Amino acid sequence: MKLGLVIDLDTCVGCHACAVACKEWNGSSAVSGPLSDYEPYGAEPSGVWFNRIRHYEIGEYPDNKTLNLPMSCMHCEDAACVTVCPTGASYKRPEDGIVLIDQDKCMGCNLCSWACPYGARELDRSSGTMKKCTLCVDRIYDLELPVEERQPACVLACPAHARMFGDLDDPDSAASQAVRERGGFGLMSELGYKPVNQYLPARKPRPIPVQTSPSPPPGRTRTFINRMIKR
Amino acid sequence: MKPALSVIFFTVSSGAGFGLIALLGLADLLQRAGGAGGPSDREIAAGGLIALVLVAAGLLSSTLHLANPRNAWRAFSRFRTSWLSREGVFALAFFPMAAGYLALVELGAGEGPRAIAAACTVVLAWITLYCTGMIYASLKPIPQWHSPLVPIGYLALGHYSGALLLLAVLACAGHPTSPYVDLALGWLVVAAAVKLVYYASMARANARTTINTATGISRARVRLLDVGHSHGTFLTDEFCFSVARAHARVGKALVVLVGFVIPLLALLLSPATLPVAILAVAAATVGLILERWFFFAEARHVVRIYHGL
Numbered sequence A: 001m002k003l004g005l006v007i008d009l010d011t012c013v014g015c016h017a018c019a020v021a022c023k024e025w026n027g028s029s030a031v032s033g034p035l036s037d038y039e040p041y042g043a044e045p046s047g048v049w050f051n052r053i054r055h056y057e058i059g060e061y062p063d064n065k066t067l068n069l070p071m072s073c074m075h076c077e078d079a080a081c082v083t084v085c086p087t088g089a090s091y092k093r094p095e096d097g098i099v100l101i102d103q104d105k106c107m108g109c110n111l112c113s114w115a116c117p118y119g120a121r122e123l124d125r126s127s128g129t130m131k132k133c134t135l136c137v138d139r140i141y142d143l144e145l146p147v148e149e150r151q152p153a154c155v156l157a158c159p160a161h162a163r164m165f166g167d168l169d170d171p172d173s174a175a176s177q178a179v180r181e182r183g184g185f186g187l188m189s190e191l192g193y194k195p196v197n198q199y200l201p202a203r204k205p206r207p208i209p210v211q212t213s214p215s216p217p218p219g220r221t222r223t224f225i226n227r228m229i230k231r
Numbered sequence B: 001m002k003p004a005l006s007v008i009f010f011t012v013s014s015g016a017g018f019g020l021i022a023l024l025g026l027a028d029l030l031q032r033a034g035g036a037g038g039p040s041d042r043e044i045a046a047g048g049l050i051a052l053v054l055v056a057a058g059l060l061s062s063t064l065h066l067a068n069p070r071n072a073w074r075a076f077s078r079f080r081t082s083w084l085s086r087e088g089v090f091a092l093a094f095f096p097m098a099a100g101y102l103a104l105v106e107l108g109a110g111e112g113p114r115a116i117a118a119a120c121t122v123v124l125a126w127i128t129l130y131c132t133g134m135i136y137a138s139l140k141p142i143p144q145w146h147s148p149l150v151p152i153g154y155l156a157l158g159h160y161s162g163a164l165l166l167l168a169v170l171a172c173a174g175h176p177t178s179p180y181v182d183l184a185l186g187w188l189v190v191a192a193a194v195k196l197v198y199y200a201s202m203a204r205a206n207a208r209t210t211i212n213t214a215t216g217i218s219r220a221r222v223r224l225l226d227v228g229h230s231h232g233t234f235l236t237d238e239f240c241f242s243v244a245r246a247h248a249r250v251g252k253a254l255v256v257l258v259g260f261v262i263p264l265l266a267l268l269l270s271p272a273t274l275p276v277a278i279l280a281v282a283a284a285t286v287g288l289i290l291e292r293w294f295f296f297a298e299a300r301h302v303v304r305i306y307h308g309l
């Protein structure tokens, strides 16, 4: 299995709901402990997040548009964050490819965050350990949850249905199909990390019917009525 | 990358220590093989002790960099994949080996065991230095570090500062210094050459990763509109450190001037007395600390691209 997310850049509205839902769910999860906030009500609030959304402009006015780019751990197939880790705290699960950090083993050396090109790892100053997206491993396998809720918190929260969760190894999963049909791609593929998370590009705009030639002149009755009724 | 002072001190200090003991061991081996003018047993022991102190101080300082040092002992467990783990394991193996070698020298042990211990100490010092360089060189997201010149630089600079320290130790002991001046000059030329080639190749390096590959928008111009957070994050603290291009140019000129030109002039223009050797060591140390600072400050992690940098 190769579990991951597929994110539709065509429908993402950049609302940050996924990031907030992620923070809420994982902030009280047992997998990585609380996600610390620094000065949450102070002048310069900051803290640990697993999912961040940045906004870009593509093209030049007037042919420009906005790109909202949510990014969390890509659960890379070739995850250098795991190989550089000296303590064995960072690992990739062979059964489903989820990359996790054992909070009891991490020594907070930061090396894995240096090895991650996607900025997916953040050090929690309070615990002194590295934290990152867990692909909500404590939701997706939770048999106590109704089946439709066994999905990552960010996927459930997205109001635009721009996020999809699935097994990208299974060619018949909805996620794989979407990637195939829409030409999904991974970010920074030249670095060779083989990110599992995929992004779907903008769809081709649907043609909107427009009138290109002037309408034929109105008939006699119509002309008569038009003359009678003041507009 | 944000320059981490504890790591800068660690790499400069232990680099000099490994360089010093490697050169001492080699000099000793040459002497065993019939060379003349090598350091006496007392000088080897004293120099070796200085080297061990430098390495130990560096390693201790490196633990200051850890946010959770309680788990530092686990860092030896991933020898098969992690260069940081390898560095730790080899550094740990180096200590008893080097201490044993110095004890053999002090006790006046037989030729055979002493030569074997010297050779093992030298090789372990080399491997550990190489591992330090590979920690940086293995990081693909940092193009300025992902280069074979980085481990070569760590080896060359370690031996350069070690050669200057060796000169100072021998000058202090009243040992004839002229071959060691030549040794230091030789390493100076090698280290300066590696560093200049590194600077030149960095200036010409063409980053493969751009905002287009980072966003998957292959052709259009892409520009950051909003970074999505109101104040700093771990990522901006750790990776978005910048040094102005003009400052970097002045800084690197200072590295060359203080780290290489001043020691060069000191060694060329005056007899290698103790004060001259100490001046050269002091200048080179300042130069190497600056060099390490810019090694970090000028390294540009690709995650900066997502931040519009």
Ligand code: SF4
Pocket (backbone or CB within 6 Å): A072, A073, A074, A075, A076, A079, A080, A081, A082, A099, A115, A116, A117, A118, A119, A120, A121, A132, A193
């Ligand atoms: S996105 Fe970063 S943290 Fe996640 S698996 Fe890839 S390299 Fe590791």
Ligand code: SF4
Pocket (backbone or CB within 6 Å): A084, A085, A086, A087, A088, A089, A090, A101, A105, A106, A107, A108, A109, A110, A111, A112, A113, A129, A130
């Ligand atoms: S910060 Fe923790 S998880 Fe990351 S490399 Fe260091 S020990 Fe491993």
Ligand code: SF4
Pocket (backbone or CB within 6 Å): A018, A021, A022, A023, A025, A026, A050, A051, A072, A073, A132, A133, A134, A135, A136, A152, A153, A154, A155
């Ligand atoms: S999968 Fe879970 S942990 Fe990862 S970004 Fe989504 S909500 Fe956060």
